[in-house]
Amino acid sequence: MTKRLYDLDSHQTETTSTVLSCVSADNGFDIVLDQTVFFPEGGGQPSDTGTLGEANVSHVREENGEIYHRTDRALAVGSTVSGRIDWARRFDLMQQHTGEHLLSFSFYKLFEASNIGFHLALDYATIDFDKQLTHDQVVEAEQLANSFVWKNLPVSTNFYEDEEAVKDLPLRKHSEGLTPPIRIVSIESADMCTCCAPHCDKTGEIGSIFIADACNYKGGTRINFFCGERALRLYRSQHDDMDGIARKYSCSRENVPNVVRKLSDDIATLKKSERELSRALNGYMAAELLAAATQSGKHRVIVQLYSGMDAARLKDLAQAASAEKTIVLLLSELDGRLLYVLSTGTGFPQDVSEFMPAVNAATGGKGGGRGTLAQGTAPSILGTVETTAQLKDYLVKRVREIK
Numbered sequence: 001m002t003k004r005l006y007d008l009d010s011h012q013t014e015t016t017s018t019v020l021s022c023v024s025a026d027n028g029f030d031i032v033l034d035q036t037v038f039f040p041e042g043g044g045q046p047s048d049t050g051t052l053g054e055a056n057v058s059h060v061r062e063e064n065g066e067i068y069h070r071t072d073r074a075l076a077v078g079s080t081v082s083g084r085i086d087w088a089r090r091f092d093l094m095q096q097h098t099g100e101h102l103l104s105f106s107f108y109k110l111f112e113a114s115n116i117g118f119h120l121a122l123d124y125a126t127i128d129f130d131k132q133l134t135h136d137q138v139v140e141a142e143q144l145a146n147s148f149v150w151k152n153l154p155v156s157t158n159f160y161e162d163e164e165a166v167k168d169l170p171l172r173k174h175s176e177g178l179t180p181p182i183r184i185v186s187i188e189s190a191d192m193c194t195c196c197a198p199h200c201d202k203t204g205e206i207g208s209i210f211i212a213d214a215c216n217y218k219g220g221t222r223i224n225f226f227c228g229e230r231a232l233r234l235y236r237s238q239h240d241d242m243d244g245i246a247r248k249y250s251c252s253r254e255n256v257p258n259v260v261r262k263l264s265d266d267i268a269t270l271k272k273s274e275r276e277l278s279r280a281l282n283g284y285m286a287a288e289l290l291a292a293a294t295q296s297g298k299h300r301v302i303v304q305l306y307s308g309m310d311a312a313r314l315k316d317l318a319q320a321a322s323a324e325k326t327i328v329l330l331l332s333e334l335d336g337r338l339l340y341v342l343s344t345g346t347g348f349p350q351d352v353s354e355f356m357p358a359v360n361a362a363t364g365g366k367g368g369g370r371g372t373l374a375q376g377t378a379p380s381i382l383g384t385v386e387t388t389a390q391l392k393d394y395l396v397k398r399v400r401e402i403k
């Protein structure tokens with residue numbers, strides 16, 4: 001069986017090994033060594049990557065107690081190779097994982113919230129707790145976890161023969177059916193739990209722990225957290241974003257929330273005033289549309305195409321122009337789509353739903369409605385001018401037939 005050097009020293013990055021077997025596998029070869037510094041994925045932590053001699057190691061897994069290194073080239077059985085892990089990747093994963101132990105311990109100690117799920121990826125890390133937690137509780141646990149980081153506590157690993165040997169240990173979680181030897185990871189004066197993964201030697205290596213999000217998840221809480229360089233990168237990127245906003249609005253970073261609040265208020269005021277202006281303008285535009293309406297038998301037809309008018313204004317204008325015995329079809333090209341509204345005034349004898357199938361067919365859009373108002377949208381504005389002319393001819397003809 002392969003000697004697992006990562007169990008003895010989580011900071012050993014390279015070693016010399018003898019190749020025990022080499023079997024071809026999907027996209028490469030599976031290599032077994034007499035000893036290895038490569039951690040196979042486990043305990044929620046992704047595997048190491050790196051090099052074995054000239055070969056690249058893309059993934060490492062454990063199967064039936066054996067460790068297989070997936071390489072991109074074959075290695076001669078019996079040969080000696082030097083293996084080296086991608087240390088930046090391993091150290092980042094250890095920072096997150098040891099941070100996870102401290103967070104799990106802190107939430108358990110403060111609120112008896114148990115970790116029931118841990119996901120560690122190259123770009124995110126989450127823990128699921130079995131309790132709903134408030135923002136204040138999350139902040140309190142984050143603070144406690146960081147206080148263990150700042151004490152720079154030693155992290156140790158010990159092996160025990162069987163479950164009997166660990167039953168009296170103050171473990172955060174007692175699991176059953178563990179395969180001996182049972183590996184226990186302890187953080188002095190803080191957490192103790194079973195874990196198969198390599199960890200930081202001292203909690204100070206974690207750097208800092210930051211919980212970015214906490215949300216309800218399956219009746220409990222899922223937190224998304226960042227440790228070490230990930231926390232620094234997050235802060236750097238958000239700080240630079242904040243700086244960019246501050247520069248744009250010529251204010252200090254600290255004042256950005258106030259400026260954004262004021263902008264939001266200003267936009268609401270402007271929208272209100274724009275709605276009022278539009279309503280007033282619609283009055284004039286409706287009068288123009290009516291003056292140019294086509295008389296068709298006893299009724300009038302208005303068809304008009306606009307550019308850039310949104311759905312709410314289009315509807316307001318159509319209704320404003322819907323005078324007695326009048327049918328109005330307004331269309332608007334907006335962001336590459338065609339919007340349309342069909343509306344009728346008092347004394348118009350037919351329901352708009354009787355005309356909509358023909359309008360939808362001509363525009364290639366979908367829409368509906370009944371009574372005096374219908375609306376629709378088409379995904380393209382190709383040939384809209386011609387379509388508008390066709391629809392006007394159609395409505396004039398149909399309306400002329402109304403007795």
Ligand SMILES: [Zn+2]
Nearest residue numbers: 043195196197
């Ligand atoms: Zn663990």
